[in-house]
Every structure is written in structure tokens, then in C-alpha cells.
Amino acid sequence: MESRLPCDDSEYRERLAEAARQTFVPTLPDNIPDNVDDLASNHRTGEAAQLLEKGIEQHQRCQFSAARQSFQEALAMYAQLANRRGQGKALSGMALTAYSLDNFQQAIKYSNKSLAIAKDIKDQRLEGQVLGILGNAYRHQGNHLKAIDYGQKSLTIMRQLQDRLGEVTALNNLGLAHKALGDLPRAMACQQQSLYVAQTLGLPELEERILRNLSNCCYSIGDYAQAIDYYEQRFAIAQQMGDHPLEGQILGKLGNACLALGDYFQAIYYIQQQLLRAQQMGNRRLEQQALGRLGKAYDALDNYGQAVEYYEQRLSIARAIGDRKAEKKAIASLKAAYYSQGNYTKAMEYHQKNLALTN
Known part of the structure; x- marks a missing residue:
């Protein structure tokens, strides 16, 4: 789902929020150890299974380089043991790690190897998960038709297995592939189905991530009223989870959507809430963004x-945190506001400041 896997790392979570990275990555199998009951008689199999489990845990913590090493070691052990199922799982882990590191060609290479094993040993669950990784990797490479083909195959298998979580993942990623192809109606249909299934699972974080994709779709096609509805659902979930940074982010999106609708007073309400949360968290970057949005709303009201x-407040913060891009935006906004106010002297002053920054 622009999102990959949820991580505790704040920078990674910020990256997840970007529209281009809203992918759901298929989770690796929970039934990691092969022949766990035989560990006493087959110590090497037990060691390989432990390495596989370690790699999964490292990947979930976004320790991708360490995860790659663990999966490689597990693969080598399983190869020595001629354990095909173990090899398939280790290869899927390597594919997932390569994908998370944006090495999509390598992800495809490992996925194809894992897929061949999954088909050979008739492991449908592994097959469905690897097909999902392939679809996501091809989507990021711009091969959207292949992404849709693999995504549909993954969805078919997950439904056959009655794997509801796998179905949610496949539907959402299939929706992202259709969106990338420009087919927004099909994209939204997939994501709405995904949301319906996710709601039956009682996993609020999963619901929020699907709602994010749906709201982004609606905003991109100019359906701001529906986007607001989805943003409000996301905000309720963020409050339920106690995720204050996410609350602040969504409030900004609500403000933008209201601005686009021309509902400036409602926009001001949401953005003031965003500003308050930013100040409470000490998030200066979010604070200057909120101040810029408030200025835009009052501009639209001719105030x-x-x-x-x-x-002016935005400019002060932008300079304090060394954000040159925000500083330029604030100066340009001040120039335009003073010009609209008829204060041409001030408008020229900020025009000169803007030129100085550009040069």
C-alpha cells in the first residue's frame, strides 16, 4: 500500500507519506521454520530457519542491509540442505529487501527464482506473495501492464486461499497499478474493495493506509468533497491510534481540500488545528507549512x-530552520499580498529579496 512496510523510523514514515511510495508489500510467511519438530535431529535446518526469522524481523525494523545478509545466509544453508521450500522463502525475503531498497531489477530477479520454486513445490501462499512483489517492482519500473497482470494473479491466489489480509494487499497494489496506468476508476474500485475487506479485519493502521490512497485518488481528479470524507475517516483513525504527527499531516490535507473547494473558513479551522499540533510537537517544518496555508486562506478572503x-511568521521560521525553498515561497507570498494590498513599496522590497535568493 505509497506505503511499503510500517517502521518506527520517523524519516521512513515521512517517506511513506509520499504519494509515490504508498505500496503494500506482501508480508513474509508467518510459518517460518520448516520441520520445526525435527530441529533436534537436524540442527542445520533449525539454524537456517532462525536466520530466516531474523531477516524478517530486521526487515520489519527497516534494517534492510542486515536483513539482506540474514536472508543470503539462510539461502546458502537451505541450498546445502537441498531444502526447496526454505530456498523459496529466503529468495522471497531477498526480493522483498531489494524492493525496499528501490533495487527493482534485483527484486524481479530474486522473485522469479522464488516463484519457480513455489510453483514446483506447489506452495500457493508463497506464489501469491511473490507475484505481489513482482507486480510492485514492475509498477515502479513503469511497466504497468505487467504490474496489473502479476497483481491480478496474486489476487486470484489470495482469494482461493481465503487469505483476507493477502487479498487486501493484492487489491490495494492492483489499484496502484491501475492508477499508474491512468485508469483512476478501476484504481478506486480496487481500493474500495480493499477497504471493505480491511474493515472486516479490524486493523486501523491498514484501513488508514488504504484511505490515504483513496483520498489521494479523489484529490487528483478534483473530487475534493469525497477526498475530504476520506481524510476525515483517516483523521478519526489517527486519533484512535494516538498518532499525532499523522493527525497534523491529515489536517493539512483537509485544509488544502477545503481551499480547493473555496470553503475558506472551514479550511482555516483545519489549518489552525494543524498549527496547534505542530506547535505542541515542536515540529517547526510543519508549523511553517501551516502558517503558509493560513496566509493563503486569508489571501483568498482578501484579508x-x-x-x-x-x-511573515512563516518566513521567520523558514530562515530559522534553514529551509531555503520555504523561505522563497514565503517571500513570494509576501510580495503578492503587499501588491494586492496596494503597498507597492513593500511589494518591491520583497521582489528584491526574492531576486537576491535566486541569485
Whole structure:
């Protein structure tokens, strides 16, 4: 789901929020150890299974290089033991790690090897999961038709297995492939089905990630009212989870959607809530973004004096945190606001400041 796997790392979570990285990655099998009951008689199999489990845990913590090493060691052990199922699982782990590191060609290579084993030993669950990784990798390479083909095959298998979580993952990723191809109606249909199934599982974080994709789709086609509905559902889930950074992010999106609709007073309400949360968290970057949005809302209401006040505050914070891009935006906004106010001297002053930054 722009998102990969949830991690505790804040920078990784911020990256997840980007629209281009909203993928759900198939989780690796829970039934990791092969022949666990035989560990006493086959110590090497037990060691390989432990390495596989270690790799999965490292991947879930976003320790991708360490996970890759664990999966490689597990693969070598399983190869020595001629354990085909273990090899298939280790290869799927290597594919997943390569995918998470944006090495999509390598992800495809490992996935194909794992897929061949899964088919040979008739492991449908592994086959469905690897097909999902292949679909995601091809989507990121721009081969959307292949992504849809693999995604549909993964969905078919997950439904045959009655794997509800696997079905959610396949549907959402299939929706992202259709979106990348430009077929937004099919993309949204897939994601709505995904949301329906996710709601039966009682996993709020999963619901939130699907709602994020749906809201982004609606916003991109200009259906701001529906986007707001999905944002509000996301906000309720974020509150339920106690995720304050996510709450702040969603409030900003609600403000943007209301601005796009021309509902400026409602936009101001949401953005003021965002500003409050940013200040409570000490998140200066989010604070300057909120101030910029407030300035834009008051600009739209022709309240240039209030707009200038918020833009000035944004400029001050942008300079304090060394954000040159935000600084340029604040200066450009101030120039436009003063010009609209009829204060041409001030408008020229900020025009000169903008030129100085550009040069």
C-alpha cells in the first residue's frame, strides 16, 4: 500500500507519506521454520530457519542491509540442505529487501527464482506473495501492464486461499497499478474493495493506509468533497491510534481540500488545528507549512493584513530552520499580498529579496 512496510523510523514514515511510495508489500510467511519438530535431529535446518526469522524481523525494523545478509545466509544453508521450500522463502525475503531498497531489477530477479520454486513445490501462499512483489517492482519500473497482470494473479491466489489480509494487499497494489496506468476508476474500485475487506479485519493502521490512497485518488481528479470524507475517516483513525504527527499531516490535507473547494473558513479551522499540533510537537517544518496555508486562506478572503502576518511568521521560521525553498515561497507570498494590498513599496522590497535568493 505509497506505503511499503510500517517502521518506527520517523524519516521512513515521512517517506511513506509520499504519494509515490504508498505500496503494500506482501508480508513474509508467518510459518517460518520448516520441520520445526525435527530441529533436534537436524540442527542445520533449525539454524537456517532462525536466520530466516531474523531477516524478517530486521526487515520489519527497516534494517534492510542486515536483513539482506540474514536472508543470503539462510539461502546458502537451505541450498546445502537441498531444502526447496526454505530456498523459496529466503529468495522471497531477498526480493522483498531489494524492493525496499528501490533495487527493482534485483527484486524481479530474486522473485522469479522464488516463484519457480513455489510453483514446483506447489506452495500457493508463497506464489501469491511473490507475484505481489513482482507486480510492485514492475509498477515502479513503469511497466504497468505487467504490474496489473502479476497483481491480478496474486489476487486470484489470495482469494482461493481465503487469505483476507493477502487479498487486501493484492487489491490495494492492483489499484496502484491501475492508477499508474491512468485508469483512476478501476484504481478506486480496487481500493474500495480493499477497504471493505480491511474493515472486516479490524486493523486501523491498514484501513488508514488504504484511505490515504483513496483520498489521494479523489484529490487528483478534483473530487475534493469525497477526498475530504476520506481524510476525515483517516483523521478519526489517527486519533484512535494516538498518532499525532499523522493527525497534523491529515489536517493539512483537509485544509488544502477545503481551499480547493473555496470553503475558506472551514479550511482555516483545519489549518489552525494543524498549527496547534505542530506547535505542541515542536515540529517547526510543519508549523511553517501551516502558517503558509493560513496566509493563503486569508489571501483568498482578501484579508491581506492577516495574510501578511502569517507569511511573515512563516518566513521567520523558514530562515530559522534553514529551509531555503520555504523561505522563497514565503517571500513570494509576501510580495503578492503587499501588491494586492496596494503597498507597492513593500511589494518591491520583497521582489528584491526574492531576486537576491535566486541569485
